[in-house]
Amino acid sequence: MLSVSQLSIDYGSNRVVSDLNLSLEQSEILMLVGPTGCGKSTILQALAGLLPISEGEINVGKWRATPKLTVPPEKRSVGMVFQDFALFPHLTVEQNICFRLKNTAPAERWIKLLGLDEFRNKKPATLSGGQKQRVALARTLAHEPDFVLLDEPLSNLDAALKDMLRWDIRNALKDAGVPAIWVTHDQEEALSVGDRVGVLKAGKIQQIDTPERCFSIPNNRFVARFLGEASFIAGKFENGQATTAIGNAPAQGVDCESGDVDVLLRPDDVLLVQSSVGNNGEVVWVRFEGGSRLCAVKLACFTVVTSRVSHEVVVNPGDEVHVSLSTSHPLAVYTKAN
Numbered sequence: 001m002l003s004v005s006q007l008s009i010d011y012g013s014n015r016v017v018s019d020l021n022l023s024l025e026q027s028e029i030l031m032l033v034g035p036t037g038c039g040k041s042t043i044l045q046a047l048a049g050l051l052p053i054s055e056g057e058i059n060v061g062k063w064r065a066t067p068k069l070t071v072p073p074e075k076r077s078v079g080m081v082f083q084d085f086a087l088f089p090h091l092t093v094e095q096n097i098c099f100r101l102k103n104t105a106p107a108e109r110w111i112k113l114l115g116l117d118e119f120r121n122k123k124p125a126t127l128s129g130g131q132k133q134r135v136a137l138a139r140t141l142a143h144e145p146d147f148v149l150l151d152e153p154l155s156n157l158d159a160a161l162k163d164m165l166r167w168d169i170r171n172a173l174k175d176a177g178v179p180a181i182w183v184t185h186d187q188e189e190a191l192s193v194g195d196r197v198g199v200l201k202a203g204k205i206q207q208i209d210t211p212e213r214c215f216s217i218p219n220n221r222f223v224a225r226f227l228g229e230a231s232f233i234a235g236k237f238e239n240g241q242a243t244t245a246i247g248n249a250p251a252q253g254v255d256c257e258s259g260d261v262d263v264l265l266r267p268d269d270v271l272l273v274q275s276s277v278g279n280n281g282e283v284v285w286v287r288f289e290g291g292s293r294l295c296a297v298k299l300a301c302f303t304v305v306t307s308r309v310s311h312e313v314v315v316n317p318g319d320e321v322h323v324s325l326s327t328s329h330p331l332a333v334y335t336k337a338n
């Protein structure tokens, strides 16, 4: 259990985190995302006791910290995993993991579970980035912390390795059964790995929710744009239905109940068809993504919507195409922007 209420953090007279509220169940992983400088690392440092808090409370059950009631880092039972691994270069893998451990049985378990057995006598300098991060995670979990904080643990690794290691880290955290807050710059990582996602902007939480809800029904346009490709089309919203220039779809009002709205469209909500008649848009750009292509299409009303098509569909800028809504799930709608 990790609970944070009304937490604010200042650097001098500059408030960088305001009124943060969150509560994590045992074994729950919260992915914390937001633009650079929005306060993600500051939150982790305050939770670890490395920065004082200005207002609010952190409660882990065994201890409680407030601005007046400080708890030093070593009394917090917190595990930290950093992007630069922070291993002792002169110690072996095993010595790093067992550092200051009275009972080394948990270390053995994590050495085995994280596939480090064959490296136990090696020094960190001889390991790959992915292996070093496994050692850092094993060391953290071997200390049986009450909660774990991960500050961009994969950002120093290449893409192929990231994809595999993110699942290994998630599985290890679930196996350990500890709540974790994981800061990432990678929206895809946040949506796929987290039980919940917290989106931060200028020190304020915009939404903490399941990945599905953050992506499909974002609390505002900032969250919508931050978590992936997003376009908005004008429409009318009535009786749970949105009517737009490219078709109708079920809809859910985020900040409105009916009337003139902007409808959030993800590329997968828009069907693009190449046809010789009845076209309603012109392709303005195309990005090849490997298994798919992302296409931007300008409509007669000048709105640009994006659509994802199979890589087998060859589309080029300037092509006339037909786009329509192709969704059965409710689209998020917002009061029309001026």
Ligand SMILES: Nc1ncnc2c1ncn2[C@@H]1O[C@H](COP(=O)(O)OP(=O)(O)OP(=O)(O)O)[C@@H](O)[C@H]1O
Pocket (backbone or CB within 6 Å): 011, 016, 034, 035, 036, 037, 038, 039, 040, 041, 042, 043
């Ligand atoms: N030691 C410090 N003294 C004063 N201001 C600081 C200090 N460290 C960070 N800040 C400021 O606090 C704000 C939040 O910084 P923080 O490092 O928490 O952001 P972040 O979201 O982790 O950014 P990034 O994604 O780039 O790592 C920024 O405006 C930053 O300039």
